[in-house]
Amino acid sequence: MNDTVTSRDSSVGIVEKKYYSFAEPPDTLTLESGAHLGPVTIAYETYGTLNEQKDNCILLTHAFSGDSHAAGFYASDRDGDKPGWWDFLVGPGKGIDTDRYFVICPNILGSCMGSTGPSSINPETDKPYGLDFPMMTIGDMVVTQKALIDHLGITRLLAVIGGSVGGMQVLEWCVRFPQMVRAAVPIATTMRHSALAIAFNEIARQSIMADPNWAQGNYYGGQKPDMGLSVARMVGHVTYLSDEALRRKFGRKLQDKEHFSFGFGGDFQVESYLRHQGSKFVSRFDANSVLYITKAADYFDVVDKMSKPAPIAGAEEQNKIKYLVVSYSSDWLYPTYQAKELVQTLKRCGQNVSFCEIEADCGHDAFLIPDQRFTTLIRGFLDGIS
Template sequence: MTTKNTIDLGEFQFLSGETIPSLEVAYETYGDFTGDNAVLVCHALTGSSHVARRPDAGGDTAGQARAWWGDVVGPGKAIDTSEYYVVCVNAPGSCYGTTGPSSENPETGEPYGTDFPPVTVGDWTRAQRQLLDELGVGRLHAVVGGSVGGMNVLDWLRRFPDDVDRAAAVATAARLDPQCLALDTVARRAITSDPNWNGGHYYDGPGPDDGLARARQIGHIMYLSKASMSRKFGRRSAGREAVRETPPDPAAAFFPYREVESYLDYQADKFTDRFDANSYLYMTRAMDDFDLSAGYESDADALAAFEGELLLLSFTGDWHFTVEQAEALAGACREAAVDVAHHVVESDHGHDAFLVEPEKVGPPLSELLEMGLSGRTITDTEPEPEEPESFAPVHTSLFSE
């Protein structure tokens, strides 16, 4: 059984202190609730509540708006919806059904634009908690998420530690590093320097599509590894069918239009058709702002109250959220006496691996949900002191004998 719905949570105060009179939250559920089988899935930056395939789903969306983890969540899949009651909630600030900058401000009758309050990952968590209360879900069997959705998972563990039995944070970290902060800054500047952005109030005219396109291209470069880009594109020129009537670079008429350029232009065009520029500003700001230790003495202190089990998945080709960052997070868990396992996946797909390699992501998640960590912790594969840069060997499953 699947449901797609929107619920009005009423007046909502953001962690910034600002309040809106009504927060509508879009969510989807899959499976039947039996009281102790609820699994919350947290989506990534431009994701939606549509995490798994539905018979009634239309074909008018793409990317992470369309069954973005359909090979991981569903009947008989790793997160088995015939066994678990799966809930996915669209985050406040997004543009896929939950109130955000493009939503109508009931006090003015116009879209909020940049008058919408600043949004944090903590606001996402609090809205999810309220939505689950409305659904009659108390303690979660598990909370699972990737990328900034993994930060959302970590926020659950520090904010509502008694409400989670098991957790999986995939391709994520306790905070972004300065390089990623810098790239996100350039991406946002691409939007805000577009003349059509108009201070965020562009909904009655042409939007900042060019700026949003450039921002998304920067994002895609962050999500791919050098190896995957070399394999996909090399230095090859694009075919005649890919060449545009109007060259994107007027100064490049003499030079080849390469496959990597064609890919970035194609992805940008698709993205501007499905996502809101202001939402991109708000969602990236929420990701950039997240710091697990904020308000605590350390990451370990932030996680100390969590008494459940945590699985960390990292990917060797991911330079957005690195294996080293996941290992540092695992170390904080050990310091806090949190039962943790760090599963390192050999992959050259970059950050996108958590979306495009379900065969590697699924088995550890399935076993976590079914058996927990089964007594295995990170200490089983902890690097030797004399090799601080080495990590756990790659396994099909960390929990198999």
């Protein structure tokens, strides 16, 4: 694995978060649940330049707790140590080359990173939505992204690329708007959650809702359910790693001591690490957003939709999507067998699909770690369609 160092010299440089608002009442957005939502704001970032034909656009879809900041640096990051989450992959001359492509990364509906979500102000009450925010789905997220793409005057995407919950959005794009997608790269994802994945999400949700400060979701302006959210993040974070990654990094090493304390203060380095991860998450993410986004991921199911035959002749042939499905050998949250099920489903339908399992011992989060093999794979795939 190549631990490429990210620097301003090789990045897209200073970037700015932008916002698009739509669905102003009475023309509200109708969600899959039948509920109505409006107005809706989607935060997004763009990198590179849209060409005159508007046919060089790549849409990036982020994982559940991610955001629109996929590459570059904000002007406020003066120390230069906070690049976008895919900065090693997106930029001039990189796997997703911003000298060639116009890249868009929107923040998902239901999040707390600029897009409309439970912490947003409900125009009917002038207070945060809390649990009055309607339940949304991965499909609803994609519909809002489609509204943004339409707003930008783009009629077809060169590629949609994303990992984990972002990979679910990729697949949803392919079944909802296949005529708009030329190529798709779902990474470390699944066509629907297994019972195991739903179980871990439910533990995370219950830890939040069991916190007395959760207050049925009405904690804004008061004490937040920090302990519940921290535990939820610890649970989730373990699923993103692997046994080998934890063994290599921590083993049974003690934290700042030579002997057991015979108490509950935290003897092991791995305990300290998880508490740190939980504390960091509390400072940047909203507990209610975790509830809504994890539930949307659990509801996601495109098995039947992906099973529809692809167009095989005539004018519709040009709408056939080219797929690259990527999995990681140590991912036990969305294991390779689920990626292979997706590949088999697509092949049975006559779709153009390639598959690659990358050997890596980092677990589910491997797609967020610099790896020259992954970069080369993405670059080569894009070269084949552009």
